[in-house]
Amino acid sequence: MKISKGKSVSIEYAMSFDGGEPVETSSDSEPLSYIHGQDEILDGLEDALEGLEAGAEITVVLTPEKAFGPVDPDAVVDVDVSVLPEDARQPGAVVETQDDEGETMAGEVSGISEGMATIDFNHPLAGKTLQFDIKVLSVAEAGEDA
Numbered sequence: 001m002k003i004s005k006g007k008s009v010s011i012e013y014a015m016s017f018d019g020g021e022p023v024e025t026s027s028d029s030e031p032l033s034y035i036h037g038q039d040e041i042l043d044g045l046e047d048a049l050e051g052l053e054a055g056a057e058i059t060v061v062l063t064p065e066k067a068f069g070p071v072d073p074d075a076v077v078d079v080d081v082s083v084l085p086e087d088a089r090q091p092g093a094v095v096e097t098q099d100d101e102g103e104t105m106a107g108e109v110s111g112i113s114e115g116m117a118t119i120d121f122n123h124p125l126a127g128k129t130l131q132f133d134i135k136v137l138s139v140a141e142a143g144e145d146a
Contacts, residue, residue: 044066095119
């Protein structure tokens with residue numbers, strides 16, 4: 001059975017930056033299972049997996065545009081450090097706020113200078129080219145054991 005929209009798919013993967021050492025693998029947990037075509041994984045991965053069968057192995061390289069997007073300079077803001085909780089007043093701290101639609105957004109404090117904190121709300125993987133080494137473990141009708 002081939003991977004196509006609505007199929008239940010299970011894969012093993014290793015993700016790296018530009019083919020370096022893996023920074024995330026499914027061997028750290030369970031294989032990744034998803035329903036193909038339901039926007040559960042990156043579009044670029046779905047496109048590359050389309051039509052493959054169980055046992056297939058593939059390397060997929062996704063540019064930032066196909067993965068988590070380019071770095072958006074408008075997503076980096078400076079705020080008065082006094083508006084941050086005491087424990088978030090240091091580089092590397094993660095802070096949460098709400099956007100105009102009430103959605104929670106997380107940002108990382110990237111610097112503190114002269115009473116101002118720089119917070120980066122870009123996805124941590126924005127701007128990065130990602131390589132995925134993937135093995136398709138199973139393909140089944142959704143609802144069946146994959």
